[in-house]
Amino acid sequence: MLYVIGLGLSDEQDITVKGLNAVKSCERIYLEAYTSILMVQKEKLEEFYGKKIILADREMVEQKSDEILKDADKINVAFLVVGDPFGATTHTDLILRAKQLNIKVKPIHNASIMNAIGSSGLQLYNFGQTISIVFFHENWRPYSFYDKLKINVNLELHTLLLLDIKVKEQSWENMARGKLIYEPPRYMTVNQALDQLLEVENAKKDNVINSNSICCGIARVGSDDEKIVSGTIEELLEIDFGAPLHSLILCGKMHFLEADYLKTFAVNVETFNKYASIFDN
């Protein structure tokens, strides 16, 4: 059996009881460590499980999946994923491969950023399509997400923006030279995301956002060190959200209960009330 187990968002105790029992039954345990990060180290997980963990990078999952799946028709193998098992396409690929090999697969669900943003008080059914923002480079500044954002904004829906993570990435120079040297990991901050949003707005000038648009920054959701702050873009640009991971919500029109809740995280209640868009009823 291949168990694909969501670890939740914060630390070793966010695994479900079902997930923990499954891990303990496994002979090999892989930890997917490139599409997201947990806030604890591998060693902490190993201690908690009483088991050794193999770190699985992108290369292993995408190119050596048969190594991960070896003998999983006879023994139990765990593939641990931060958040929920179905957070990234590469996991779907691994499960498909297992099914082809007639290996039984059991996903064990958990919280992911896609539902944990409910902590803001904004209702999940008032969100439009989720958008990913990648790090802009000198010569590569993809503005395409702006059109999706525009659709959500015109529909008065909230938008979750997933911020880029670069783990075990090579620089173009090293890749061109065939050198297997990895850059240090990088995680986009709320501030960097807001800067990029404003850059695109200034270039496209389609009035999707402005410096007074109400947003909500969320860092380390679910941990004791969670930080949720709401306010205008201008206000949030001044906030230090601390260690990764960060996520950003651009708020659409709010139900009054959503506004009441989100307001408890406001930098400044007066500006929040001034610029928030709230339904009458």
Place this chain on the structure above:
Amino acid sequence: MLYVIGLGLSDEQDITVKGLNAVKSCERIYLEAYTSILMVQKEKLEEFYGKKIILADREMVEQKSDEILKDADKINVAFLVVGDPFGATTHTDLILRAKQLNIKVKPIHNASIMNAIGSSGLQLYNFGQTISIVFFHENWRPYSFYDKLKINVNLELHTLLLLDIKVKEQSWENMARGKLIYEPPRYMTVNQALDQLLEVENAKKDNVINSNSICCGIARVGSDDEKIVSGTIEELLEIDFGAPLHSLILCGKMHFLEADYLKTFAVNVETFNKYASIFDN
């Protein structure tokens, strides 16, 4: 401290280790039992926790929240929610009330239907706004969700349809007579939802769906008894999805990996291939 603890979707073992430890530290434990249902009985949870549970119905949560919150500034109180803590507005309301009373609140996240539908293989970031469908009555057949559905369909996005749950509801007759008699619980099936969808399409004739639209029905997600079936509306109308809870996805345009995965649940791969809309690259 008020712990608001997500129980996940299926049984007593879907609680997180963190959630279980929190429950065990609590002097009073409430189970919210009207916006969703777990697939196990209260007694099973009580046995697992080694604690008594108080069932909290809508009336208690909405009108007697101070009873739930009593002394929570001095002792630990747990409010258990099926899925994730922020699945319903009434929970937001309870937490807001706690904050007003200066009671510390700690939400403990878990999987909810909003992210567990990833089990279909459809990527969460390709979904548009989530839509709720309520039971049609003889004189009350709200078609308003159709416009939201149309928006998602035109954007080629997938749509999650949350199907109605009626727990501890009174009939109009009994309410009018002031009789506190509750109707038996009702849970909308995938088939009922599809019937209602076709009814609205036939009335509005806006070509949002037709009998060949590709959908995916999901029942009891996360349990050993989970049932996922994809196919045309016509095909899914013939499928018995069994016990509650059911959810429905109307599929938009798919990435080929999404289609490959969803196809593993197809009633008929030929009709799936014929009617599924798949991106070229």
